[in-house]
Amino acid sequence: MFDIGEPGQGIVHVIGPELGLSLPGCVIVCGDSHTCTHGGLGALAFGIGSSELTHVLATQALIQRRPKTMRVKFEGKLSLGVTAKDLILALIGHIGAAGGTGYAVEYAGSAIREMPVEGRLTICNLSIELGAKMGMVAPDEKTFEYLRGRPYAPEGEMWDQAVKAWRELPSDADASFDQEVLIDVTKIIPQVTWGISPEHVIGVDGRIPDPQEIDDPARRAAFEAALDYMGLQAGAAIAGTPVDWVFIGSCTNSRLSDLRAAAEVARGRKVAPGVRAWIVPGSETVKRDAVAEGLDKVFIDAGFEWREPGCSMCLAANGETVAPGQRSVSTSNRNFVGRQGPRARTHLASPATAAAAAIAGAIADVRTMER
């Protein structure tokens, strides 16, 4: 147990990797669907309900049907202003919020190999938004370097023994998958959701889709309900949509690299009048590391509120809610109806894009604000 204010306290999907408790090859279950996050270290990690949790505690085991396998290759170099969050949102837009249902997903390709571990955790975090209960990245040198010296990571001879075993974990070069998806990341620009499912996503330079152009009745009905709920017009540009709230935090995007990316946009600028913008570090350690770098000061000087670590406004469980009808740009993972509060309107985006929205007072293209 890690008490409030102590290093180790924080969102479980942030502190597990941070403490070196989540390790490659582990099976990790937790009563939360974003447990898939830990797959970023090469763990088999998935969320379960309370009955299955009871089962695990009582028996140390859980019977699972072997999932189908999917490999998603993200190939190419990320453009300026494009982050791990944009890649995974683009994938969800491409194959849909049920595209991964029934699958365990492996994320691979040059963009993943080049990506730091924190970005991989973000990618894996949104596996469940793809419908996949579990997602993972093969452990490699970046993984080992990330874990080395962490508080609960093995050390000495046991470390060497562990790394040797972890090197055996990646899929064979000739492994076959039930489904393969190839994404050219050079074509991806900063993403933002417009609707009430993560699959309702477009590039920040895009226009809100017209339900009339959709053939499938269930999908058309969902689009219509989404536009109605979100208070948006089909065909309108998403950029320039005024916002009331910006939330930078959650198990998706509350790690040090996320706060750095947001601070980079916020530095020397001011939050637009009428916008409330919160920064919520994912853990006490993230908070302390950010303070040591002076990021808290950057945010406070810019007019952001610097908050205590936790889940906060991602799911509105604790009274931290977006008011009815208000519009939020959030770095979290769900833009569901009422997720951030009854009738709250949520647009998902990366930390950089969220910071840009706070400064502009509207959904904005962070690429025009890069320095």
Add this chain to the structure above:
Amino acid sequence: MPKSFNKLTAIAAPIMRSNVDTDVIIRIERLVGNSIRGTLGKWAFGALRYLPDGSENPEFILNREPYRQAEILVTGPNFGCGSSREGAVWSLQEMGIRAVIGSSFGDIFFANCFQNGILPIIVDKAIVDGLAAEIELTQGAGRVGIDLEEQTIISPTGKQLRFEIDPRRREGLLQGLDEVALTLRRDDEIRAFQASDRAARPWIHFARKTA
């Protein structure tokens, strides 16, 4: 203790919108507290079922007769996606739902259904759409039959539709088995695995603060 499921003939309500998530099925604040079981039925689909002033939304299908009596939901793709909250299943159960029929479900929601004696049935989307159309033609009066033993759905016009289900799940529901007790019968195997894994991967079993 899980309830068993065998046969059911009941009013069925089509909720055909895709991606109905577990936040929509039950809001998080209804799940906060120690004694929530038994209180959740009236909060199921809260965001769709009630207007901002708290009154019933007359447009929502489960607020209309005969759908108010529904024990089966016929659902659009990816019903129950999102959060692992088992409260989503409890709330459906507490409003009287005993089976859900759709072309796909959120994986965790799907598993949670079986834990509570609710039967989730996956069939082709064309079959789901056909069922929904038949139900709507009868304005909800046409009942849908489900026979788990025979693995069939009987549509309101009497069409017999076959469905597939994991045999272990089917047995569990038919007999209302206690999964924990079943797994504990294999306690020796579990302990043997743990002993060998402790030797093979000691770093997982002896995690302690090192730095």
